[in-house]
Amino acid sequence: MAAAVIRRGGQIFVARRPAHLHMGGLWEFPGGKVEPGESVQDALARELTEELGIQVHTSSPLIQVPYDYPDKSVLLDVWEVNDFGGEPAGLEGQETRWVTPSALGSLEFPAANKPIVDAACLPPVCAISRPAESLQAWLADLQAGVMRGVRLFVLRPPLGFSAEPEQLLKAVGSLTHAREVQWQWHRDLFANAGAMPALLAGASNYGVHLPSTALSGPCEALPEGVGLISASCHSLAEMQAAKAVHARFLLLSPVAETKQYASHQLLGWSAFADWVAGCQLPVYGLGGLSLGDVAQARAHGGQGIALQRGW
Numbered sequence: 001m002a003a004a005v006i007r008r009g010g011q012i013f014v015a016r017r018p019a020h021l022h023m024g025g026l027w028e029f030p031g032g033k034v035e036p037g038e039s040v041q042d043a044l045a046r047e048l049t050e051e052l053g054i055q056v057h058t059s060s061p062l063i064q065v066p067y068d069y070p071d072k073s074v075l076l077d078v079w080e081v082n083d084f085g086g087e088p089a090g091l092e093g094q095e096t097r098w099v100t101p102s103a104l105g106s107l108e109f110p111a112a113n114k115p116i117v118d119a120a121c122l123p124p125v126c127a128i129s130r131p132a133e134s135l136q137a138w139l140a141d142l143q144a145g146v147m148r149g150v151r152l153f154v155l156r157p158p159l160g161f162s163a164e165p166e167q168l169l170k171a172v173g174s175l176t177h178a179r180e181v182q183w184q185w186h187r188d189l190f191a192n193a194g195a196m197p198a199l200l201a202g203a204s205n206y207g208v209h210l211p212s213t214a215l216s217g218p219c220e221a222l223p224e225g226v227g228l229i230s231a232s233c234h235s236l237a238e239m240q241a242a243k244a245v246h247a248r249f250l251l252l253s254p255v256a257e258t259k260q261y262a263s264h265q266l267l268g269w270s271a272f273a274d275w276v277a278g279c280q281l282p283v284y285g286l287g288g289l290s291l292g293d294v295a296q297a298r299a300h301g302g303q304g305i306a307l308q309r310g311w
């Protein structure tokens, strides 16, 4: 099954599945079956012409989601289409809409679509905060990243200075364009897990990031109301554990050689691709990578890359 996240001007095109079909009445990313002998890309281009009347110029892989419904198993191979000709319309009478990524959450999609909606909303680059001499310098570093277009940060200790969580949350919230950024707060920044929901409830773009150490051994579920959960993983077991605590995206490392993760098994893109294929979540490659590796990560099933330096 090929499906498309079609983007234009910051919006995404969605259609409603006709009532008589499997998952009828729910919203979908347009697409259809891959015919024997056809590539997924060709199938997608054909389906989008038949169903919506557009001509796909280029498409790039976004995420693959295998899913078992009680009555049917599907493998949704989702591609991003940013470059196309024509004006999409429901040529088969289906209801259609352009929506902002943040509005996708209020539409009802089939169950398999949850990670696809997340992948459609998450950017290709995840920046990891760096220690600084002071709160002011730390904030200036983040602000520079935001101004250069970074839209996802994992904020992690050590900070290089001491500050209370309340102070950090308030300071980050006051950055220019802070509301357009997803901020993932490392769990260890909060001494008291019980206080996290109340602190994070202040902004819908705040979430919690779990270190891999939180995923080995019996994992405690996070309290309700902590927002989007993400996690760092170095093994298949940790990826499974992250899913069990409802993580919605992962950082998987080390993909390439780097001093920071020297004690962990080096993955390379091939093992990265194998592990991501079974995961059903957006996964960022981390370790020894630079901005130029985004296309590699995408080609190997990843959402993109995570970086501590060079963002």
Ligand SMILES: Nc1nc2c([nH]c(=O)n2[C@H]2C[C@H](O)[C@@H](COP(=O)(O)OP(=O)(O)OP(=O)(O)O)O2)c(=O)[nH]1
Pocket: 001, 002, 003, 021, 022, 023, 027, 028, 029, 030, 031, 032, 033, 072, 074, 076, 110, 111, 112, 113
């Ligand atoms: N196109 C599309 N299909 C989706 C999405 N999410 C999701 O679970 N599906 C499922 C519903 C269907 O079981 C399958 C798509 O099948 P399809 O559109 O090619 O075929 P169909 O439902 O017309 O069914 P069929 O009788 O032809 O087999 O994937 C989505 O976002 N887009």
